[in-house]
Amino acid sequence: MPKTSFPTIPSSEITSEEKFINRRDFIQKTSQGLLASSAALILPSAMADSEFNLKHEITSYKDITTYNNFYELGTSKSDPSKNAKWLKPHPWSIEVSGLVNKPGKIDIEDILKIPTEERVYRMRCVERWSMVIPWEGFELNKLLQKFEPKAEAKYVEFKTILDPENLYGQRFPVLQWPYVEGLRMDEAMHPLTLMATGIYGKKLLSQNGAPIRLVIPWKYGFKGIKSIQKIRLLDREPRTSWNKAAPNEYGFYANVNPKVHHPRWRQNKERRIGEFRRRKTLLFNGYQEQVASLYKDMDLKKYF
Ligand SMILES: Nc1nc2c(c(=O)[nH]1)N[C@H]1C(S)=C(S)[C@@H](COP(=O)(O)O)O[C@H]1N2
Ligand SMILES: [Mo]
Numbered sequence: 001m002p003k004t005s006f007p008t009i010p011s012s013e014i015t016s017e018e019k020f021i022n023r024r025d026f027i028q029k030t031s032q033g034l035l036a037s038s039a040a041l042i043l044p045s046a047m048a049d050s051e052f053n054l055k056h057e058i059t060s061y062k063d064i065t066t067y068n069n070f071y072e073l074g075t076s077k078s079d080p081s082k083n084a085k086w087l088k089p090h091p092w093s094i095e096v097s098g099l100v101n102k103p104g105k106i107d108i109e110d111i112l113k114i115p116t117e118e119r120v121y122r123m124r125c126v127e128r129w130s131m132v133i134p135w136e137g138f139e140l141n142k143l144l145q146k147f148e149p150k151a152e153a154k155y156v157e158f159k160t161i162l163d164p165e166n167l168y169g170q171r172f173p174v175l176q177w178p179y180v181e182g183l184r185m186d187e188a189m190h191p192l193t194l195m196a197t198g199i200y201g202k203k204l205l206s207q208n209g210a211p212i213r214l215v216i217p218w219k220y221g222f223k224g225i226k227s228i229q230k231i232r233l234l235d236r237e238p239r240t241s242w243n244k245a246a247p248n249e250y251g252f253y254a255n256v257n258p259k260v261h262h263p264r265w266r267q268n269k270e271r272r273i274g275e276f277r278r279r280k281t282l283l284f285n286g287y288q289e290q291v292a293s294l295y296k297d298m299d300l301k302k303y304f
Contacts, residue, residue: 019101054120061200063071064271066198068207069125070226071174072160072167080207087227089210094143098157098232099149108211112197114138118210119194119222123219123224124256124285130270136137136198141189149185149233154187157181157238158214173245175241181214181225182238182252186294188198194219194229218287220254256285260304 048262070080073087092108116136144156144302162178164170170177187193194215197204204210209226217225222242242250249263256283258268269278284291295303 031138034165042054043103054122054132057132057272058134059273060144061202064131065205065207065271066109067129069221070125070207070209072169072177072179072227074169074208075174083168084206086168087161087206089204089206089227092211092229094212094229096144096147096230096231096233098234099150099153100233101150103147106143106146111143111195111212112188114142116197118201118302119215121192121194121215122285123215123217124270124281125221125246126250126254126262126267128265128267128270128281130279131217135194137192137194137196137199137215140193140195140214141191143195144231144233146172146189152235153233154185155228155234156183156185156230157234157235158183158225158228159232160225160227161229167256175245177241178229180238180241181223182240183216184237184294185225185233187216190291190294192290193277216289217219217242218255218284221254222250222296223254253300253303255291255300255304256281257283257300257304259283260301276289 062126066081067077068080069077073080073083088107093105094108094111095105097103116138117135118136120132120134122130124131157183160179161167161169164177183193194217195212196209196215197212199208204213206227209224209228212228213226214224214228229238237252240250240252243252256267261267268281270281282288
């Protein structure tokens with residue numbers, strides 16, 4: 001994967017949204033200059049273009065932190081930011097169990113010692129809106145490797161905190177709680193799959209899944225489970241919350257695919273939050289170059 005797909009800026013340098021945007025402008029100008037010269041010969045142009053476009057499209061911090069899906073904090077888009085205080089991200093730990101040689105718990109303080117980097121990803125929700133988010137995080141494979149996955153491990157299951165006393169949304173049976181998601185092992189180990197701990201260089205707010213959540217940019221948003229407390233490695237596909245709630249609407253794979261429609265609406269267009277005109281939705285959300293090989297022998301209409 002070309003290095004250019006991941007602009008990395010140490011989080012220590014990022015202090016505010018304004019400074020962030022200014023530095024991005026500077027990087028854009030520099031890379032434009034470079035592209036006009038010898039670097040154009042080295043960089044695959046599609047990648048350079050999409051990277052260039054992404055930098056122009058970053059969603060505002062306000063939209064990213066006030067337009068959310070997090071049913072534990074309420075079912076409307078504005079609920080999670082209003083009810084953010086229900087979720088207490090400290091103390092926190094993640095328990096890793098199942099098919100690993102070294103099962104155990106890791107405290108958030110130790111998780112945060114894993115070096116992070118910035119990854120600007122397009123995100124696409126099943127509800128046909130999308131954002132471009134500058135995540136701060138590390139590859140999930142870095143965390144999983146600490147627990148030494150066994151060869152029989154084929155899938156990973158993730159669970160959100162279960163706390164109906166404080167998380168009022170969990171008192172309503174919209175979904176089976178806790179929220180559960182899953183990935184195939186090769187998807188989990190893929191370098192694009194991120195454990196995010198921040199946005200715009202700031203710590204994750206509760207509405208975005210503090211203190212740590214999953215981000216898989218080629219899949220629909222619901223795969224990106226928030227506020228993770230449990231990870232289990234399995235030899236079978238885990239049952240996931242949305243798949244249990246509506247199996248014909250939410251498949252296990254949930255790869256962004258403009259040709260596979262939700263039974264109640266088409267999936268070939270999307271509205272980028274902050275924009276008016278609708279955009280065409282891209283296969284694998286535009287990450288096909290990096291991930292298509294994971295699914296090369298699969299019928300993606302059957303395994304949606
Ligand atoms: N625990 C939990 N994780 C969740 C959800 C949820 O309701 N609960 N919603 C999902 C959905 S549908 C989307 S689109 C994304 C939204 O993430 P964002 O609010 O950070 O953009 O979170 C996903 N992760
Ligand atoms: Mo979503």
